[in-house]
Amino acid sequence: MMKNQHQIIFSIFKCIVVVNCVPSKLRVVLLKIFGAMQVTDPSKSADIIFHIEYSTSDTNQIIISREGGNDLITNDIGEFIFLFEKDMTIELQKLRPDLLFIHSAALEYKGKALLLVAPSGTGKSTTSWAMINSGFNYLSDELAPIDITTMSIHPYQHALCLKAKPPVFELPENTLFTSQTIHVPCDSLHLAELTTIKAVFYLEYAADINEPEIIPINTAESAANLFANSLNILAHGENDSGLGIAIKVASQLNSYKLKSNDLEKTCKEVKLLMNSID
Amino acid sequence: MNIDHSLKPQVKQDLLTRSVDGELLVLDNKEAEIHQLNLSASFIFNKCDGALSVDSIAQSLTDEFDISLDKALQDVLNAVRSFSDKGFLLED
Secondary structure, eight states, X not given: OOOOTTEEEEEETTEEEEEEEOOHHHHXXXXXXXXXXXXXXXXXXXXEEEEEEEOSSOTTOEEEEETTSOOEEESOHHHHHHHHHHHHHHHHHHHOTTEEEEESEEEEETTEEEEEEOOTTSSHHHHHHHHHTTTOEEEESSEXXXXXXXXXXXXXXXXXEESSOOSSSOOOTTOEEOSSOEEEOGGGSOBOOSEEEEEEEEEEEOTTOSSOEEEXXXXXXXXXXXXXXXXXXXXXXXXXXXXXXXXXXXXXXXXXXXXXXXXXXXXXXXXXXXXXXX | OOOOTTOOOBBOTTOEEEEETTEEEEEEXXXXXXXXXXXXXXXXXXXXXXXXOHXXXXXXXXXXXXXXXXXXXXXXXXXXXXXXXXXXXXXX
16 A cells, blocks of 8 residues: 555554544644554555545634535634544444444453443543543543454554543643534554453443443343443444344343442442352 | 223334343334333233233232232333333224
């Protein structure tokens, strides 16, 4: 593959994403967010190709073009990151229908991966940030692609994305602040590789408790939650809409409801539990 | 829907169900919703075939779960009302 000075190449779930980005400022942003997935010498040709440039009529306007897609336009860096990533991850899901994509954070501890599932804005990334600072390693804070044949989880290591400054642990100096989000680059995080998944925690913020509560749940409840949080479950079952796969995955995991309102205590309890899981 | 003792509830054929350790997961593709039923609700759901009345289902429930007929009847009525609210049942 010919490479030019404006080009950045990422390898994500063995898919090659080429981004031709002329503005150096935007290349810096992309590398802060996705730099952990950058490759310099890809083993195969591009699966997805993006072109990013400023509008010729309005130099504040960023245009994201993808071959085969519609142009995405914004003049806000935070929205630029959001639009680019959303488009890219949707395309990646199409390229890897064999993987089950769960909307979830994923962390590794002593060779075992766990999923942290919660609706957007309810603390996945903040809890992940606390866990990374408590001995866990980072796989993702947003997207957990599961290989259902091996029950392993692929890393999706973009910069950890926070909605607000976390209440615990100082952010590193290279943190990127945008109008809406805070991004902690991966070179400040402890990273994990492809890991076998052992547990799933359905996270709830509970203001009315003194200590975090970890409550085991059964396979049926876990499967229903996994199903509801999957991004491509329909690709995994022609006859049953993927219900069988959700049950199969849930049946192989230790599943818990995690009620939390104290990050440091929560990390400690989850660590204790992960130590007890084979 | 008028839900009383004589009603013979029937679940819609287009609902997708899977049993996990006796509990049913019910997928309503039209509404894009998934529901988890507990053991007794799953038992009642499986009896809603359009042939059995609420009274008959309650009798079966007493046999299966060793509870009084009054309690079983109340449970079946509550479950059938819930199924109706969720859109699981044929209207006629």
